[in-house]
Amino acid sequence: MAPPVVLNPRPGELILDLAAAPGSKTTQMSEMMEWRGTIVANDVSPSRINALSSNIQRMGCMNVVINRADGRRIHRIYGEIFDRVLLDAPCSSIGQVRRSWEALKRWNQNLVERISVLQRDLAIAAYKALKPGGLMVYSTCTFDPEENELVVQSLVNRGAEVVKFDIPGLKTREGLVEWEGVKLDDSLAYTRRIYPHLNDTEGFYIALLRKVPI
Numbered sequence: 714m715a716p717p718v719v720l721n722p723r724p725g726e727l728i729l730d731l732a733a734a735p736g737s738k739t740t741q742m743s744e745m746m747e748w749r750g751t752i753v754a755n756d757v758s759p760s761r762i763n764a765l766s767s768n769i770q771r772m773g774c775m776n777v778v779i780n781r782a783d784g785r786r787i788h789r790i791y792g793e794i795f796d797r798v799l800l801d802a803p804c805s806s807i808g809q810v811r812r813s814w815e816a817l818k819r820w821n822q823n824l825v826e827r828i829s830v831l832q833r834d835l836a837i838a839a840y841k842a843l844k845p846g847g848l849m850v851y852s853t854c855t856f857d858p859e860e861n862e863l864v865v866q867s868l869v870n871r872g873a874e875v876v877k878f879d880i881p882g883l884k885t886r887e888g889l890v891e892w893e894g895v896k897l898d899d900s901l902a903y904t905r906r907i908y909p910h911l912n913d914t915e916g917f918y919i920a921l922l923r924k925v926p927i
C-alpha cells in the first residue's frame with residue numbers, strides 16, 4: 714500500500730501508527746523495517762484491536778507494540794519521541810465506493826463535517842508526537858477536501874512543512890490549493906490525490922509532512 718511506501722520507515726526507528734487497526738499498513742511497515750526498531754500500533758476500538766493483534770501475530774511482526782488509546786491524547790502519553798508517524802485516518806471512505814456501495818449510502822455532508830473535526834484533532838496530536846525533524850504521513854481513502862487538504866492546511870498553520878514525493882509506478886494528481894473560494898498554501902499541491910480511474914485502484918489521498926525544528 715502506498716502510505717507506508719511514502720513514509721518509508723527504516724530499520725531501528727521508532728514509529729507511531731496512530732489509527733492502526735486492522736493492521737495492513739502496520740504489518741507492511743514492520744517488514745520494511747526488517748523487524749528492527751519499534752512500531753507503536755494504536756487504535757481506539759477494542760474490537761478492531763483484536764483483528765490488529767491477530768494480524769500482527771499471524772505475520773510474525775516481532776517489533777510491534779499494541780496500544781489502545783484515543784489518538785487525540787497520544788502526545789500526552791508519549792511526548793515528542795517518534796521518528797515517523799502514520800495517520801491513516803478514519804474517514805467518510807468515498808474512495809472505496811467501487812468496492813463497497815455501502816460507503817456511498819453512508820456518505821453525507823454531516824458525516825464529512827463531523828469526521829473532519831476528529832481528523833484535524835488526530836492530525837495535530839500525531840504531529841505533536843513527532844520528534845523535531847520527524848516525518849508524518851496523513852492519508853485517507855476519501856476525496857472530500859474538508860477531510861484532506863483542509864486537515865493538512867491546519868498542520869501547515871502550525872508550522873509543518875509539506876514535502877514533495879512521488880510513488881514510482883502510480884499515476885497521481887496534485888492536491889488542491891483552493892477550495893470554495895478559500896486559498897490554501899501553495900505547498901498543498903505537493904500532496905497527492907489517487908483517483909480510481911488513474912490506476913484501476915480504490916481512491917486515496919496522501920500527504921507527507923516534516924516537523925520543522927523550532
Ligand SMILES: C[S@@+](CC[C@H](N)C(=O)[O-])C[C@H]1O[C@@H](n2cnc3c(N)ncnc32)[C@H](O)[C@@H]1O
Nearest residue numbers: 732733734735736737738757758783784801803
Ligand atoms: C482507515 S482505518 C485504519 C486502517 C489501518 N491503518 C490499516 O491499514 O489497516 C481508521 C481507524 O481509525 C480508528 N480510530 C477512529 N477514531 C480514533 C481515535 N480517536 N483514536 C485512534 N484511532 C481511531 C478506527 O478504529 C479505525 O481502525
